[in-house]
Each structure stands twice: as structure tokens, then as C-alpha cells.
Amino acid sequence: MDGGSWKEIPKVKLQRKNRLRALSLGAVAVTGALTLTACGSDDTGGSGGAGDSTAAADSNIDCGDAKGQLLADGSSAQKNAIDAWVKQYSAACKDVVINYKGSGSGAGITAFTQGQVAFAGSDSALKPEEVTASKEICTGGQGIDLPMVGGPIAVGYNVPGVDNLVLDAKTLALIFDSKISNWNDKAIAALNPEATLPDLKIQAFHRSDESGTTDNFTKYLIAAAPDQWKYEGGKAWEAKGGQSAQGSSGVAQGVKGTEGAISYMELSYAKDGMSTVSIKTDAAEPAKATIENATKAIGEAKIVGTGKDLALEVNYQPKTDGAYPITLVTYEIVCDKGNKADTLPATKSFLTYIASEDGQALLADAGYAPMPEEIITKVRTTISELS
């Protein structure tokens, strides 16, 4: 009898334990599953300011006989601008559905030369081999670049007590190449005689992902400070050292959260908690990073495209007062001749709208710079001749 009751107790205990064990193992499994779902990628696209336009039908939009679906792909830098235009345009022309995917300039041009999209958006003009490839799609014609959207790349910084920092291309190149490492460096002091520069380490942030912003910023450094910036350029950052972060929002956060930080980003990200650098050019006064100043700089750009191609070469050492030199221009790429018959009316109608005064006026609200009058007039003429 004694033995029997002695055996009872551990058995009961064991069962309780087993249940507990099963329950908690279940809990582990559930939490494990939860953590597994947690790996995702973030979308670094900014929201811009495109939302405030009321979708009232714009009477100036000429729909013509456009209808059907218009596919486009390309630069993510101009995605917010395209979104704002599409909103207005589709309110007026209800028969047209425009679908612009911001997969990146390279992907957009590939899709265009394969005939998958009616037009592509790109941060850089077509390369000669891409023009050759486009001839297969554009029967009797070729792909051309239409400059449509501009924008300043701001250099944001976080240095306590310094509000109005002025730098030039050479100093910027040295800072981002980790050659100047303290804010009280003589080169910076020479450009800012009135500022009290602290003894603080410079934390130069660059993009850790590949980015058109990096491409355009380094293009500026290569053009304006060739002796200090000896890299080839491109979407990937090449210099060694310094800090890095992912996406425009990542570097913007890095600058806000780190004393002594400096980085380059699209203008719309350079706000709250950081100031932007004014760039000293050949003009009398250093230029501030604003939309108007970017348009002024694009006004000094040369048209280097031949024939109907309107590819621009930005002048990185502008002489106009206030012209902000670190400026990027993005293009729409279409066929000059031989556009597909079913998408031509919609393409023409949409491009006519975005190059119009109304269309360009929308850009400033979305954080972009409109094209200067001289260039946009030529763009309008070219669009009217598309066939």
C-alpha cells in the first residue's frame, strides 16, 4: 500500500510538467514564427508633398483621342513627381490609366529597349549603346531624352552653433574622402570666417545602397574638384572610411542623430534638425540649396543631345548669382519616331501635359525643380513632333 501511494505522486507531477512543457514549447514555436515573419525590406521612397493637390479636373489638359493603359518604368527619383502628374492627368482623362513603376533608371531603360513600356524615366541620358538598342523598338527612329524634372541635392549637416555653413567643391571632396576630419579645420574656417567652429569630429555619411543620388553627387565632385576627388563615380560609393546608412531616410536620420555629421540627400529629406550647406561657386555669393536656385543652375546647362535628343550637360561651376551647382536632371525617354500606334496618343497627351506650364508648376510643390523656360520650350516642340 505504501509503495502504491508513493508511486502516485510523481506520476501526477510528471503529467503536470508535461502539459506545462507542451504549452511552453508551443509558446516558443509561436514566438519563433512571429520573429521569422519580421524580416522584410523597407521602402525608402519618400512621400514628397504630392498629396495636397485636389484632384479637380484640370481644364488645360488635352486628352485628344488618348485611351487605354500607359505603362512606364524607371527612375525612383522622379516617382513622386510622376505620381503628382498622374493624379491630375487621370482626373481629366478618365480613359487613360498610367502605371509608372519606379524600379530604377537602369531597369526602366532596359524595359524601354525591350519594348515593354511606352516611356522610361532616367536619372542619366541614354548611352550610345542604349540608343542603338532603342532603334529596334522605334521603327525608323531612336530613343531620345526629354529633360523634365530637376532637383537640388542638398548637403545637410548637424553642427551645434553653426547655422550658415559655406563650403566649396574642394572642401566637400576632402570631407567626404575623410581627408578633413575635424570641423575646426583651417580649410573650413577659411570659408566661414564669422562662424565659431567647434572642435568636433566630422562624421561624413554616405549611402550604403546603390543610388542615383550618390551618382549625381559624385559627378559633381568629379567635375568641380577633380584634383581632390579621384574616383570614377557611379551609383555605388567608392571612397573608403566614414559612416554610411541605407536610403535617403537613413542618411537623414544619421545626420539628425549624430553631432558633427554631414551628408548629401534630396532636398525634401533635409529638414527638421539639420541645416543645409551653401555652396561657394564662381558667383559672388554662396548658393543655398533651394528649388529656385536649382532651376537657375539648370539654366546654365548645355544641350548636348543631337537631333531631337535634348540631353543636358549640367554646368557644375555655374556663374549665375544664386545658381546651386549640385543639381540633378531626370529625363523621360521616348521614341522620336515609331512609337507604338496604340500608346502614342496617350504618351503624347501625357508628356504634353507634364511639359506644360501647369505641369511644371506642380513640381515645386512635390519638392522638385521645374525646367527653365528656354529648355522646356524645346521639350514642348519635340513632344508635338512625336510620331
Add this chain to the structure above:
Amino acid sequence: MDISTTKDTAAPPTPQPSADQKRAERGTTRPGDRIFLGLSRGSGIFLLALMAAIAVFLSYRAALAISKDEANFFTTFEWNPTAVPPEFGIAVLAFGTIVSSIIAMAIAVPVAVGIALFITHYAPRKLGGPIAYVIDLLAAVPSIVYGLWGALVLVPQLDGLYGWLNDYLGWTGILEWQGGAPRSMLTVGILLAIMILPIITNVSREVFRQVPQMQEEAALALGATRWEVIKMAVLPFGRSGVISASMLGLGRALGETMAVAMVLSPSFEINASLLDPGGGTFAQNIASKFSEATEMGRDALIASGLVLFVITLLVNGAARLIIARRKEFSGANA
């Protein structure tokens, strides 16, 4: 006799089968049984096929990339798959992945074992339950949230710790600080440690709960203090369980993506000091480079993914070996 015939359906039928036997025969052929058997067998086969498909896909795309790589895939400190000729290597990524995981394990395992022991052996029941619950919650936080917290809260707070490490341990070289913002391998390790803490704690806690009461009571009866009980009865019993718990945590640390990408300043260089910004991990590099990658760039990233896949397999295999060797000593194989 009766029992043995009903259980053995292959036995020659008796002239008059009993009711039990009929039911048993019908039971094996009921549709529910067959469906369930098919489903569970199918799931098992599906899992194997899925793993094989992933391995084949990774190997195929990786072979495409590596065959075009002009540099040594294992020793190069560059990542330029789109350059002409393409040059890329995983040296920095392998180093960063392993170092950050080692830092994470060095911090997380002792703390997790401590928490688990506290919950099971020291804390009063009223306190142990809530603590265990909070740890479970910690495991449910998405890694992107850890990343945000790390970048916004943790990184700005680490200047003090880095300064202290530099003052007292800077002479070692690996803990020397140049004053850069603390977005380094050490920060990644600290954040990963916090992220893998709950999984190690949970499994260890369950293992320590399984320690036979008799052994603990026997140790107490021999006059052991509570620490001696833990040292003599609890830890030896739970060792293999703690190892497998750590391996689960290590698996997560090796593969962590967004949180690493958000607190590190990635670059393709290996710094002597863990406190200098720079370095990278496999998963972080894939997340950073994938969005703008070309065909060749994607294949190169997949090749790096294959290396991570192999490292993870090796780690899991090693863990199983350790557990198998200690099996006879321990009752818990959590």
C-alpha cells in the same frame, strides 16, 4: 491470446472473427487514416523538396556569378559585380557575420542562462511568471522595430560605453575608438544580443524546469547550497539544452537583416578595432544592394547567400553533434 490476434492483422483469420478484430481491420483502411497519412507524409516530402529546390537555385545562380568573378570569391575585399571585369568577394561579409554573432553570443548566452535560472530557481512564483511573459513578448517584436530602436535610441547612447572601453581596453587594439559615431560591429553585436536573448532564455528555462526534482532534493539533502545545487544538478543536466538554445539564437543572429543594416555603417573593409564604423554581414549586404542590383549583381548576392546557407548548415550540424554526444547524460533534448 485474444489480444495478440486482434493486434496482428496479418495473422490468418479465425473461422469466426471477433468484433474487436473486425474493427481493427476496418480501422486501418478508414479514409481518415489514409488521408492523414498522406498529408503528413506529403508535408515531410514537401519540406525536403523545398530545401533541395532552394539549394539547387542558390547553387545554380551562384555558379553563374562566381564563374564570371575575376577576383578570388573568398578573399577579395571588394563588391563590384557590375564593374568590367566583375570583382567581388565575401571576405568582409563572412568576417562581419561571424564576429557580430560571436559578440552577440558572448553577451546573450550568460545573461539568458542567468534569467532562466532566476525564473526557475530563485524568483518567487508571482515574479517568475510575469518575467517569463515579458521575455516572450520580447521575442515577438519585429526585427525592423529593433533596428529603429537601435538606430534612434541605442546608437546615440553608446558614446559613453565606447569611451570607457577605449580608456581601459583601448591598448588591446580591437577596442580602440577613434571617435566615430558608434555604428560599428560592437553595436551590431549588442543589438543582436538583445534580439536573441528571448529565444535562448525561453528554451533554457524549459530545460531547467525538466531537471529531476529528486536530484535537486538529493543535493539539498547532502547539504548543498542553492548555488551548489545549480552547479551540480541543474547545469550538467541542462547543458545540451542550453547549447541547442544557443544554436537557435545563433541562427537568428547569423541571418539578421534589417536591424543590422540600420545600426551599422556598412563598408567593404575590415577594421582592426570592433569600435570603428565599417564592415558588413551577408544578410545586410543583400538587403542593401538588392534594390538597385542588375542581373549580375543579383547573382553575386545570391552567391553570398549560398555561403550564408552553408555556414548556417554547418552551425546546425555542429550543434546536433554536440547534443548527440551528450545525449546519454541528459534527459532533455529541447
